[in-house]
Amino acid sequence: MKFPNLFKPMRIKNVMFNNRIIATPAGPYDDKAIGGAGVIITGSVNVSRKRASYSRPDEPYAFDKYEIEATRKRVIVAHQAGAKASLELIHSGQYARVDDYAIGPIDMVRQDGTIVKAMDEQMMDEVAGDWAETAKRAKETGFDLVMLHFAHGWLPAEFLSPLFNKRTDEYGGSFENRIKFPKMIVDRVREAVGPDFIVDMRISAHECVDGSIDFKDVLEFIKIIEDKIDMVHISAGLDINYEGNVHMAPTIFKEHMPNVDWAAEVKRNVSIPVTVVGAIMSPVEAEAIIAEGKADFIALGRPLIADPFWPNKAKEGRDEDIVPCLRCQYCYHISTERKNVGCSVNPRYTRPDLVPLELPKAKQRKRVVIIGGGPAGMKAALVADERGHEVILLEKESSLGGALRYAEYEELKIDLYNYMSYLIRQIEKSKVKVQLEAEATTELVKQLSPDAIIIAIGSVPFTPPIKGVAQDHVYGALDVYTRMDEVGQDVVLIGGGSTGCELGIELARQGKNVTIMEAGDTLAKNGNILYRVALRQTMDKEATLHSKLNVKVEEIAENGLYYQEGGERKFQSASTIILSTGMRTNPQLIDSFYGIVPDTFIIGDANRPRNVMEATREAYMIAKNL
Secondary structure, three states, X not given: OOOOOOOOOEEEOOEEEOOOEEEOOOOOOHHHHOOOOOEEEEEEEEOOOXXXXXXXXXXXXXXXXXOHHHHHHHHHHHHOOOOEEEEEEEOOHXXXXXXXXXXXXOOEEOOOOOEEEEOOHHHHHHHHHHHHHHHHHHHHHOOOEEEEXXXXXXXXXXXXXXXXXXXXXXXXXXXXXXXXXXHHHHHHHHHHHOOOOEEEEEEEOOXXXXXXXXXXXXXXXXXXXXXXXXXXXXXXOEOOOHHHHHHHOXXXXXXXXXXXXXXXXXXXXXXXXXXXXXXXXXHHHHHHHHXXXXXXXXXXXXXXXXXXXXXXXXXXXXXXXOOOOOOOOOOOHHHXXXXXXXXXXXXXXXXXXXXXXXXXXXXXXXXXXXXXXXXXXXXXXXXXXXXXXXXXXXXXXXXXXXHHHHHHHOHHHHHHHHHHHHHHHHHHHOOOEEEEOOOOOHHHHHHOOOOEEEEOOOOEEOOOOOEOOOOXXXXXXXXXXXXXXXXXXXEEEEOOOHHHHHHHHHHHHOOOEEEEEOOOOOOOOOOXXXXXXXXXXHHHOOOOEEEEOOEEEEEEEOOEEEEEEOOEEEEEXXXXXXXXOOEEOOHHHHHHOOOOOOEEEEXXXXXXXXXXXXXXXXXXXXXHOO
């Protein structure tokens, strides 16, 4: 077996776990339940009927009369391929959605105007009882284990962390005081479920914002309650606080496996099994964590949204067939403000009604010509091939990849590069006929006698009409990757979209002095909310990276450029100027392919420049319905 440690069984009490992979509560669990994970955490439930929900004030209690059957279904779904069923228990504390008041460690008024009341001892007693009762009901309903959510700024974490707990009584201040209520919850849960039922606990090793709990305190708390829990699940960051959220669900600006060292330190200090979560992207990474004794289990969130069958593919040694997660955050409702939530690489996520698990073969086999071998073109080719069509893919360059090819040159784009490599491998394994260095013309396409044409030619960089833009020291953002040795010490990047900002970070890390000039009032306006937060945090760490907003570049000179800022004309010296001023479609070329056959479609950036998620979804849908 290629990954023996990852698929080594483990017994905890009276439960045998088939492997060391735990599916976190992120996203639907139906596909994950047949995808090969050893444990399926089947979402979360509120421990209290009131003032516990992070979604809505009137959310039903999962174990009440008219909800219990739906809750029981979670167990049945999780068990159907041999996984163990877990349930996350949560109380949102001061962040709960309420129609009267929330409860937490201190009296306060939230930013949305909601009153938060400091919990007195009677409230603590009642809520600890709710945790115990809910855990007991989970056991009775057939769950194999429960996970107590003590991480990410929810109620137990609000008492544990000095970031939230400003109490001056016996439940605040010192470490010994701050742990009293969380320890009360754990004690009550253990008493309620008995000695043989598995109790897991998720906790943030660090909350990743100033003033938060020290890791040494987290470790000490775990050691104190170790005799009452059976597993501990090491995470990091916060949920509602965006500054900490980007460390809870790490973005492209954070390294892979950021929580492993914390988990390893916990494992050195406790005798119970330790789980680690957070940007564990591949079976190779997961196997190394287990093999090196840094954790006993690995938990996967977004990687199983990208590919719910990640575990089975790893077990079969087909890790090259795993669809890589991009860490783009579009699967996360916070990032998108609940608009257009989806997965960049898995169009079935959030849309199972439109995207079946297995594609049926087409009733009529067609010859499909796809023009362009970028992410949209390759995805469309793979889907059309899977449906049994004859597919011819035309790519004018000497290799596939389109705009993703530039991901090879930037450390921040490793996940994007891995996705490009995945697509190319799948094309090589398919029956798709690829023609490289084949620039599509009307004549060439006609000669191929297609039944359908899919235009996926992407877009081209836009060169703004700035005086002096044609000089030798002016580069396009995409061209500069292969000419980095020509870049001078002082660089001005015109355009502060995501491409310009990421390139600015890369150049600053190479020791260049970089100034980004953006005409608008926001950097990376094309990125989602959490991307922009993580981007700012990353840019702030680079001392030689600067940005100017609301400026207009007027003229490029030999040794710099002139720009308008606040109605004043100014000069910025630069030895190299890089244009990152967006992309444009080529309507004349697109139009030339119309009229050959009735079934002609435009997908991806050829429609209009946007992100991988929209290109992938569009490519899938068009090819699926040919």
